[in-house]
Amino acid sequence: MLVSFALSSVAVFLAELGDKSQLLAMTFATRYRAWQVLVGISVATLFVHAISVALGFGIGNALPTQWVALGAGVAFLGFAVWTLRGDELDESRHDTASRRGVRAALLAVTTAFVLAEFGDKTMLATVTLATRHDWFGTWLGSTVGMVVADGLAVGVGLLLARHLSSRTVRYGAAALFAVFGGWMIVSSLPPIG
Template sequence: MYAFLLSTAVIFVAELGDKSQLMAMTFATRYRVRDVLIGITVATAVVHLASVAIGAAAGVAFGEYQGAISVVAGLAFLAFAIWTLRGDELTEEEASKARRSTGAAILAVGTAFFLAELGDKTMLATVTLATQEDWFGVWVGSTLGMVVADALAIGVGAVLGRRLPERVIRYGAAIAFALFGALLIAEGLGLL
């Protein structure tokens, strides 16, 4: 349960202000919200299943170096904080592709999200969490955290339009990543 709750929270925060939230809002202007959320859920579940497999394998292979893994994971979270501060924007070309997508809505959204998430910070955060936590809890929690964050973006986007408080979201997410990173480093160094 701890892995599930931690992963849900971390990935929810990681997804705030991410490019895929902008994609979700763009797709929701073209397709039914239900279809967009199904596509996001399927794509996220597949990408995060691969992520936890990689992370769990690394955790087992390097399990005797748990302190070092915590320090490396903490440094990764500090990097995610910097990445979040840098920002992530949907280019006009990406938005145009999302609007022009043809074919079944779920397939179009799922494919776009699958490709967008490969190598994204949420995928890397999921790998990092799976090095130390139960893979199933991380998988379900990370998938839920991302879907909830994207659903929230669709809802807020529908209500507020494009006037989202991006700076507040970006700084809040970066602070959360930095705190997670500092705690992991302190744990890895035996300070906690």
């Protein structure tokens, strides 16, 4: 189990470097509190990598990645619109909205990461590792590797948020969501010709 844990931690950490999920973590860190982003990433990663390990352990590479990518792309376009709209609060609704805001932040981050990771290289790496190694060590290791890599991106996002205006952050985040959404939709389409 320890070998599976170490191997999958390192493999997924390296696969995650420079991935769209890191950019997504950075973007969310400019919008929400770091703990909210890290909890959302952790929940999504535990879920997606549990499915990955089950696939690797059980049935192998049987994901309908084109439909998943199309759905994720549409969701990301929705996140872009939501980011542009903003979260304006008046003082009388601040307490209720901040409780709802925590739930909304966790839901948004978790949902975005689940959608982003289905069919992603880290999911496929976890499926592959699970076909040859201990399932529990692979699940925990791949989750730790991904959360650590995305945690680094959260740190970078926090630095950006401190040095950029909220308007720049909002428009930049919306643009990134729109680009990711468009890229996912285009990549899900069948080749022409």
